Each structure stands twice: as C-alpha cells, then as structure tokens.
Amino acid sequence: MRWSRIAPQLALTPALAVTAVAFVGSIGWTAYLSLTRSRRLPEYEIDWSEWGRQYDRLFRDAGWEISLRNLVVLGLGSALAIVFGFVLAALIDKEKRGESLFRTVFLYPLAVSLIVTGAAWRWILNPGLGAQSFLRGLGWDVDFNWLAQGDTAMYAIILASVWQSAGFYMALMLAGLKGINSEIWSAAKLDGVPMWRVYLEIIIPMMKFTFITCAILLSLGVIKAYDVVVAMTNGGPGQSTWVPAYFTINALSAKSNLGYASAAAVMMLAITFVIFIPLVALTAWQQRKRETV
Amino acid sequence: MSQFSVSERAAASGVMSQTRAPYFVRKKKGITPRTIAILVFLSICALFFCVPLYVVVVTSFKTMDQIREGAIFSLPTIWTLEAWDHAWNHACSGIKCDGLKVGFWNSIFILFPSLILSISLAMVTGFALALWNVRWAGAFLFLLFICAFVPFQIIMYPLIVMTTTTKIYGTLWAVAVIHAVLAMPVLTLIFRNYYKDIPTEIMSAAMMDSGSFWRIFFEIIVPMSGNILIVVLILQITSIWNDYLIGVTFGGLTGQPMTVNLANLITISTGTTNYAHNMAAALLTAIPPLVVYFLVGKLFVQGVTAGAIKG
Numbered sequence: 001m002r003w004s005r006i007a008p009q010l011a012l013t014p015a016l017a018v019t020a021v022a023f024v025g026s027i028g029w030t031a032y033l034s035l036t037r038s039r040r041l042p043e044y045e046i047d048w049s050e051w052g053r054q055y056d057r058l059f060r061d062a063g064w065e066i067s068l069r070n071l072v073v074l075g076l077g078s079a080l081a082i083v084f085g086f087v088l089a090a091l092i093d094k095e096k097r098g099e100s101l102f103r104t105v106f107l108y109p110l111a112v113s114l115i116v117t118g119a120a121w122r123w124i125l126n127p128g129l130g131a132q133s134f135l136r137g138l139g140w141d142v143d144f145n146w147l148a149q150g151d152t153a154m155y156a157i158i159l160a161s162v163w164q165s166a167g168f169y170m171a172l173m174l175a176g177l178k179g180i181n182s183e184i185w186s187a188a189k190l191d192g193v194p195m196w197r198v199y200l201e202i203i204i205p206m207m208k209f210t211f212i213t214c215a216i217l218l219s220l221g222v223i224k225a226y227d228v229v230v231a232m233t234n235g236g237p238g239q240s241t242w243v244p245a246y247f248t249i250n251a252l253s254a255k256s257n258l259g260y261a262s263a264a265a266v267m268m269l270a271i272t273f274v275i276f277i278p279l280v281a282l283t284a285w286q287q288r289k290r291e292t293v
Numbered sequence: 294m295s296q297f298s299v300s301e302r303a304a305a306s307g308v309m310s311q312t313r314a315p316y317f318v319r320k321k322k323g324i325t326p327r328t329i330a331i332l333v334f335l336s337i338c339a340l341f342f343c344v345p346l347y348v349v350v351v352t353s354f355k356t357m358d359q360i361r362e363g364a365i366f367s368l369p370t371i372w373t374l375e376a377w378d379h380a381w382n383h384a385c386s387g388i389k390c391d392g393l394k395v396g397f398w399n400s401i402f403i404l405f406p407s408l409i410l411s412i413s414l415a416m417v418t419g420f421a422l423a424l425w426n427v428r429w430a431g432a433f434l435f436l437l438f439i440c441a442f443v444p445f446q447i448i449m450y451p452l453i454v455m456t457t458t459t460k461i462y463g464t465l466w467a468v469a470v471i472h473a474v475l476a477m478p479v480l481t482l483i484f485r486n487y488y489k490d491i492p493t494e495i496m497s498a499a500m501m502d503s504g505s506f507w508r509i510f511f512e513i514i515v516p517m518s519g520n521i522l523i524v525v526l527i528l529q530i531t532s533i534w535n536d537y538l539i540g541v542t543f544g545g546l547t548g549q550p551m552t553v554n555l556a557n558l559i560t561i562s563t564g565t566t567n568y569a570h571n572m573a574a575a576l577l578t579a580i581p582p583l584v585v586y587f588l589v590g591k592l593f594v595q596g597v598t599a600g601a602i603k604g
Binding site for chain 2: 168171258
C-alpha cells in the first residue's frame, strides 16, 4: 500500500506549530519572565542571586493569600453543585415522569454566558430593590446583602456558579445512573433495604468514576473562574473576592507588572497540574479496567 | 464489605422478583405519595432555576419608575420596549454609546471565522493523527491533552505580544484566531477519538482507490463526520459566543464582543444604574445561545460534555 508519508505530516504542521508556539513556547516564555524583574516592559536579564524574588513577593502578598483562600472556598462551595446535581439526577431517574422537561430546565443556565448569569444574580441580590426588599415587604426579616460585604461576597459568587453548573453535573450523573442495572432497586426494595442505604452503599460506590470525573472538572473550572467574579463583584469589595485568575490578570493589566503576573500565572499552572496528575492516573486506570473486562 | 453483601443479595433476589407479580403491578402504574413528593420537590427546584430568567425578562419590560418600587418579582404594570431599544441602540460601553448592536455584530464576525478556522484545523489534525501512521502521534496526542488543561493566563502575555507584532491585536481577527488556537487541542482530541473508530477496511479500500490524503479526507472523512460536526458546532458556538476573557484581552477597543459590552454596562459604577437597560442587555446577549440550546436539546449535553475539559 502506498501509505503516503509526506501529506499527513504536512497536514499536521499547522497544529504542531500552534502547539509549539502558542502553548509550549508561550509557557516557557512566561515562566522565564517570572524570573526577571520585568515591570511594564519585558526585561530578559535574570539576576541569579535573587531569581525567586517575584515568587517571594507573591507569597508575602496579602492579595495572593486572599486569592488562594477564595479558591478553596469557591471549590468547596461549588462542590454543592455536584451534590445538588446528584440529588436531582437520582430523583429524575427514579421518577421518569417529566424527565425531558426537568432536564431542559436544569440545564439551560449552562447555555448562557457567565457574564449574563452574573448580571442576573447581581440584580436579584441588589439590597435596595432586589429579592431582599421583596421578602422584607412580605414581613420576613431576611438579610442577604451579600455583595456589599467582604465576608459574604464569595457566597454570592458560589450561588451564581452553583446555579450555572448544577445542571451540567446532573447530566453527567444521569448518564452514570442510566448505566446501573435497574434490578438493583427492585431487589433492594424486596429485601427491605431503605432507599437511602441503597444510594449510600450501592449506587454511589458504583458511580465513583462519575463522581471523581465531576470533582476534577469542577476543580479545573474553579481555577479558571474569572468571568463570574468580574460580573458579580469585579473583585470587590476591596480584594475580598479575588481569585488567582483575577489576581493574575489584575497584576498584568491594572498594575502593569509583567514579572509579577507571570509568577502568579506559573503558580496557577502548578495548581492545575496538581489536579491534572490524578486525572491522568484515573484515565489510565479506567483504560486498564476496560481492557481487562 | 457490607456494600458487597447488599448488592450481591440484591442481584440474587432480582431474579426472584419476577415471580412476585402483584408487587410490580402496583409499583409501575400507581401515583404514590412518594411520586408526588418527588415531583413537587423537582418542581420547586425547577422554579428556583427559572427565577433568574423570569426576573430578567420581567425587569427588561418594566419602566424605571416601577423598578424603584422594589417589587422585583411583580409583572410590569406598563409593558415597554424602551429598555430593549436603549440596550440595543444607545447603551454605553466605555466612552462610546452605540448600544449592544456593535458588540452583537462583532460577536457574529468573531464567531464565523473562528468556527471555520478551529473546526477545519482540528478535523485535519484529528484525521491525520487517527488514521495515518504518524510515528510520533502518541506523544503529540499526550501533549495536546496537557495543552487542553493549561490555564489561559500562562500563555496570555506571549499571545498578546504575538498578535501585536502581527498587527492584528485589537481587531476581530485577533479574537477569532485566538479562539481557534485555544480550542485546537480539545477539538483535535474529539475528532481524533471519533475517527479512530473508522474501520481500517474503509481506509484500506480508499487507499487502493486513490491513496491521496486530501482526496480521502474530502470524499470519505468529511461526509462521515456529520454527527460529530454538529456536537462540535454546538460546543464552539456556545463557548465562543459566551466567552468574555479572550474578547476583553484581544478585542482592544474596537473588537469587543457582546459579552464585553455587557460586562462594561453592568460593572459601571458612575451615575444611577438603570436595571431595565441592564437586564434587556443581558437578555439580548443570552438569546443566541439559548435559541441554539432549545433547538438542539439533547445534542447540547453531548456538546458540553465533549468539551467539558475546556472548562
């Protein structure tokens, strides 16, 4: 057979070039800049006696510390979307009535931009004219002026993120639940095993791959979280809703500190890899499992 | 251990359950209290999911006078299209006040070149990697897999420099090209996974027939790609339209997509905020992807799960 060698390799050149320049080269470039003293304009001289000065400053920066803490808060808070998604999927799967209607409703937030989501929730959470004043008008003394206070503003961002993504996790969970043999339920019921135990002891362990996938996707999404912060609080009040993605872009655009922004970006990459490695291990493990079956 | 014993017994008794007909008949048809409880709970959740959409829609038709009364959930007393008109024609983004129509057309002109670029590049690459014996294909795929996860911030500055030196920074082309570049790894993996299941017999027969890479691509592969193309199209349309970060980074002042205009509008801190205008603007931005969503329904799930790693 005439397996042409040249044509496919030629066809791969654009992709190779993009990977080499836009990804590999650019990562190297940014990593290099993080070792320099670059401010507004790049400087390519590294002072090896204090090559880590940008990182030193970064770890002592209160803003970075807030960003990291918010990253964890946002991660834990958004994990509610997985729990919520699982509960919704389990109920929809149990009660087949209205499945497609409920699925459509729960998933539509995913289709709109996070800027739109932020705009909507920002308006609902408006203390003077939004849901708070409405509920107070009904005589309920509620207080969710979350956006104006530093210690609660993250809750507002979590609320918007959960609203946006719960449907997505529901869809993943629903797919996982569909793969489970339906006889388990009737059998468990026959044995008089209560429903919550069936879920806790059989269904959830059987779906651990789905859960782990969701957790990894969630963590990757949390690191990238930027749009929702801009739309909801724009980092404020003060620095209270900064996240690493916001910190990095702020350092580059508002502070024009290239070296510093690069160091923060490198740290973001490091965090991504910490999450990424289990994913690779998991994929490999899943593949081996499939091959042995 | 306990989970095993339960599931084993469950599996064992599953066979037996066929003999107990009455139990099954009752369970299948009747509306039990539990059914009602589940449906009520799901409906309440559905209501919660609909609240923001409802609020945005009714607010966009209200007059500012009514909004100031503070009844966010009430229907408009006077239905008016003033806010829609203002958002489309006069809303301010930065110093210009030409409305969201500017951003809308920008988004359209970003969307189409970007779709063509990203999908054609990924299709060809995926095809070459899946069906031609390229020696370093495995290593390259792994590299692409890693690239799919890289946070944008780490390649942001170099890409700004590259677009500036090629003089496209601040134009729609910069935004479109960067979208295509950033989507390349994920889309290539999607196409490659789809093409690798094409039977080798088809490829061998095609090879005998002509053997040319491009002829096989255009005459066999492209016509076979219908399903995956729709999924990828949905994924790309929604993610390009909804993107904010790339648009705000590379669009400069003249190449801003609609989401950037909207963000400028809602985060503005001077003067009094007109919420009717903001909500009409938000709705205008949300309509195109929502139309796609309600048209394609189930395929949308496939699209977003396929691109899930894109985040």
